[in-house]
Amino acid sequence: MAASEEPEAPTEPLDVACGLENVPVSVWPPGARPGPFQYSPDHVAGPGADADPTEITFPGCSCLTRPCVPGTCSCLRSEENYDEEARLRDLGSAARCAWPIFECNALCPCPGHCGNRVVQRGLQRPLQVFRTDGKGWGLRTLAFIPRGRFVCEYAGEVLGFSEAQRRSQRQTEHDSNYIIAVREHVAGGRVMETFVDPARVGNVGRFLNHSCEPNLLMVPVRVDSMVPRLALFAAKDISPGEELSYDYSGRFLNRMDGADGADEGRPGGGKPRKPCYCGSASCAAFLPYDASLYRTPEGPAPVQEGTV
Secondary structure, three states, rough: OOOOOOOOOOOOOOOOOOOOOOEEEEEEEOOOOOOOOOOOOOOOOOOOOOOOOOOOOOOOOOOOOOOOOOOOOOOOOOOEEEEOOEEEOOOOOOOOOOOOEEEOOOOOOOOOOOOOOOHHHHHOOOOEEOOOOOOEEEEEEEOOOOOOOEEEEEEEEEEOOOHHHHHHOOOOOOOOOOOOOEEEEHHHHOOOEEEEEEEEEEOOOHHHHOOOOOOEEEEEOOOOEEEOOEEEEEOEEOOOOOOOOEEOOOOOOOOOOOOOOOOOOEEEEEEEEOOOOOOOOOOEEEEOOOOOOOEEOOOOOOHHHHHO
């Protein structure tokens, strides 16, 4: 090296999570960088949100000297949510829905290692954002993930319906799909809706791609707030280097009440359907969409494909 040359300063590997997770989230290939966004490991209140996702609204349990178990812990509504290995007990089946989960919260006196505190502990395994062939950015695991283990959340701005609809209708066929609509059926036939958009503010879940044969299952998990955390669990054993994916429509392990809308060529306003590139044997050819977000006063909405 010539005397006039300065040695190159060592560069730290890019951490997409900006140090806000338990483990860094790397990027491949080296030197590549996803488009700008504000990283947040948790939901934030966005325009039109009915509730602040950071507000503590649930009372704590009273499990001070005994373990949190059904019958004595008020946070466990029916049965234990996780087994002794912190794996989701009920992964559902093709004929059942994914049931919501209530974890112990900030007001509970039970310790941090309580068996009913899993999602709130955040990332536990190294993940990597990487360039895919034809799908833009994707997310993969760098370590083995056993079936039933929590992987990551899908966090972002919690929106009101009108704002979610406005943002959806402004998207072009070249924009990435980010907004997710989660509908939970509760007692009395009521439906609770949650709209999350991680496009501007979000976490590592924003890089997950859709698959018609996914390896992740999304389950609403409530900790401190009535606003659910959208937790993704391994639906099967996942090998190191395998891309992580979930079904945007929520059909996976959830009973669907309507038709899949396959004959509806466009979601509304003449916009073309976005093709699906998951490559699975059961690929539906197009990405799912939520018809209610494209409804206009001039005409009825197309058939809804499905929601979580």
